[in-house]
Amino acid sequence: MFALVAVTSASFGLSELARAQNAAATPVPAPAPAATTSLRERDITLDAASSELDYRGNAVTFRDVNIAQGNIKVSAERAAATGLEFENATWEFTGRVRIEFDGGVLRSEAATVAFERNRITRATIRGQQAEFEQSLKDRAATARGRAGEIVYDVAAGTVVLAGAAWLSDGRSEIRGEQLVYDVRERRVQAGKPAGRDERVRITIRPKADPP
Numbered sequence: 001m002f003a004l005v006a007v008t009s010a011s012f013g014l015s016e017l018a019r020a021q022n023a024a025a026t027p028v029p030a031p032a033p034a035a036t037t038s039l040r041e042r043d044i045t046l047d048a049a050s051s052e053l054d055y056r057g058n059a060v061t062f063r064d065v066n067i068a069q070g071n072i073k074v075s076a077e078r079a080a081a082t083g084l085e086f087e088n089a090t091w092e093f094t095g096r097v098r099i100e101f102d103g104g105v106l107r108s109e110a111a112t113v114a115f116e117r118n119r120i121t122r123a124t125i126r127g128q129q130a131e132f133e134q135s136l137k138d139r140a141a142t143a144r145g146r147a148g149e150i151v152y153d154v155a156a157g158t159v160v161l162a163g164a165a166w167l168s169d170g171r172s173e174i175r176g177e178q179l180v181y182d183v184r185e186r187r188v189q190a191g192k193p194a195g196r197d198e199r200v201r202i203t204i205r206p207k208a209d210p211p
Helices: 031-042
Strands: 011-013 044-054 059-069 072-081 088-101 104-116 119-126 131-136 141-146 149-153 158-168 172-182 187-191 201-204
Touching: 072 104, 072 119, 088 119, 104 149, 141 172
Parallel strands: none
Antiparallel strands: 011 187, 044 059, 059 072, 072 088, 088 104, 104 119, 104 131, 119 149, 131 141, 141 158, 149 158, 158 172, 172 187, 172 201
């Protein structure tokens, strides 16, 4: 159930994420292994059934493509980009788009993924079938949402649902023009875009009484 949290705007917690800490002392890792791990997390892998390269326009198109970096995975029927560089690039994905990250999933028929300094920084999905879901770790439930546009900000660890946004944990629902969901804390903040006066609507379904 959504729980009210004391913040400036309307904010609700889908669940309280338990933070386990390792009490045992661990040795300080050597610099070389740490650097190796960091480099591996930045590796970008691309797998596709076929590709088409336009030398004139320096554009490339992939079919049945999968791109992965760290715990982020993007798959789609088609991907188009200008060149193969990931330094500062924008990729367009269409057809059964699926983006996985931090136990969450975005699904739609169209998406844009932005790369900066060879890292995935933002993923935007759009359309009538733009959906988000993430399993809640403290109980057998799933947070599900949909909106006209959903933006995942990697650094902030947030998913912003905008345009007739809806989010539910199975029992309670929140509706609003814009909802900001924290994928790390499993918490959602309902707000409104600047200059707009939409209200937030919350529906809470009580538990059924035991027989």
